[in-house]
Amino acid sequence: MLTPPATPSPGIWIASLRTNIALMIVFLGVILGVWCLAGMYISLARLAQVEPSGSMSVAIACSKAGGAWLFISACSGFYLTLVGFIESTDFPFTLPVGDLSRFWPEKKKKID
Numbered sequence: 001m002l003t004p005p006a007t008p009s010p011g012i013w014i015a016s017l018r019t020n021i022a023l024m025i026v027f028l029g030v031i032l033g034v035w036c037l038a039g040m041y042i043s044l045a046r047l048a049q050v051e052p053s054g055s056m057s058v059a060i061a062c063s064k065a066g067g068a069w070l071f072i073s074a075c076s077g078f079y080l081t082l083v084g085f086i087e088s089t090d091f092p093f094t095l096p097v098g099d100l101s102r103f104w105p106e107k108k109k110k111i112d
Helices: 010-018 021-049 057-088
Strands: none
Touching: 010 021, 021 057
């Protein structure tokens, strides 16, 4: 029986809901991209062991989908890096990242 490899946890994407949209896209793209690539490898293993004369269309589709998700993730990560550089060098403008903190309640401060 084939078992999928260890992949990134969707929990990290849920944790990114408190930050911004760009970071959510990074984590969502990595999670979906790795799952698609895992599906490609499982499909190729199944072709090699169970169905040697089967079609590779599922593996090719999973490979393309995984590459697309990882490309989207990389573009969003590059954008976040650019935003960080612009903010750290005191440019006269800022780039939007889709702040989501306004949708969550403020953290309660502990009284010592």
